[in-house]
Amino acid sequence: MAPRQKRLLLAVDGSERALQTVRYAGEEDAFKGMKIVLFHVFNSIPEAYYDLEKEPKSVKVVRHVRSWEAQQKKNIRKYMEDARQMLLDAGHAESAVEIKIQNRKKGVSRDIIIEAQKGYDAVLVRRRGFTALKNVTVGSVTNKLLEKLSFVPVLIAGRKPVNKKVLVAVDGSPCAIKAVQFVADMLGPLGNYQVKLVHVVRGGKAADAEALAENGFNETGPIFKPAVDILTAAGFAPENISTKVITGVLSRAGAIVNKAEKGGWGTIVVGRRGLSSVSDFFMGRVSNKVVHAGRKDTVWIVT
Secondary structure, three states, rough: OOOOEEEEEEEEOOOHHHHHHHHHHHHHHHOOOOOEEEEEEEOOOOHHHHHHHHOOHHHHHHHHHHHHHHHHHHOOOOOOOOHHHHEEEEEEOOEEEEEEEEEOOOHHHHHHHHHHHHOOOOEEEEEEOOOOOOOOOOOOHHHHHHOOOOOOEEEEEEEOOOEEEEEEEOOOOOOHHHHEEEEEEEEHHOOEEEEEEEEEEEOOHHHHHHHHHOOOOOOOOOOHHHHHHHHHHOOOOHHEEEEEEEEEEOHHHHHHHHHHHOOOOOOOEOOOOOOOOOOOOOOOOOHHHHHHHOOEEEEEEOO
16 A cells, blocks of 8 residues: 655745745755645635625725735736746646635634644745734744644744755654654655754753763763664664754753754754643743744744
């Protein structure tokens, strides 16, 4: 029996920023072979508005609105076809790319969430779309998706060029192991990616770092063994897996982002919740801060 084809929900809003996400999907080899659904929630005019046609004074206005809506639908269809063609030009099979335009029902974010419940392996979005505001790192729609999409990995495309270097934060939590397994499933069969496993210990002095090393918190310590075993079992060559313990920092998220940027790691992967997760927070503190601190980074958040 053939394995089930993985499915990626790629949410687009008709903006140029969203087309950059489509380009990212075309350039990232991890998505080759997946079924990609280009999904757009169309803000159609409420049906109740058209009841105004019954009012003689409103007929012309309603006709104008109908004409405007028809043109917007035409524009978004062309946009979606252009997006699909970008993926085809990048090497995706025609049968692997689907366009889905849906009239808004419960709101853009909620409609995406409802669609994501239909058997997708990941959801890919941009940090900000049409309504991007200066100095705002994550748009309102994406922020709501991060809050509510707790049942599927959320992939946030950044502005950095795609490469085959992935940094994975590990802390010994079940969610961190799931993040490693997700990387293994997505990239292991490709055989040409490098992975850096990073464990960050906040605070402490040099003497504390030495004590941590003596207790196994070093580059060859047990904190990394389960992750390394998962990656090698998935097909990663041992020489393409490296580890790093970072100590004496004020911010774990800051250290992760800084390490990724200095080392040229194109993708940061974090578990949605770590060992210090609090049930009252929609995401773990570290994963949430990584999303906001890595303004240009591609971040995969695995639940």
